[in-house]
């Protein structure tokens with residue numbers, strides 16, 4: 001068969017695409033956004049993108065609040081809520097965005 005189709009012997013068939021769960025894909029998108037210098041919740045530029053020495057995180061910010069529900073809790077940013085929702089979850093160790101307000105200034 002490959003005699004009839006020159007070049008086919010060198011052709012590598014495509015590898016099967018690994019199926020990732022929605023949670024794993026979301027984590028990957030968030031990581032990519034941080035690497036591009038944007039915050040995954042507010043989509044604002046990261047402070048550390050403006051100043052590489054800036055070590056502020058969402059955990060230090062006055063806009064972070066704790067949502068309790070059932071037996072669990074999540075961290076939210078009051079500036080990332082949209083259309084009456086609480087907005088996406090925020091991880092306290094994420095680098096702070098340019099809207100950061102130190103807790104003591106609140």
Ligand code: SF4
Pocket residue numbers: 039041042057058061062063064076077078079080090095096097098099100101
């Ligand atoms: S740094 Fe503050 S304003 Fe920015 S996303 Fe985190 S909690 Fe929200």
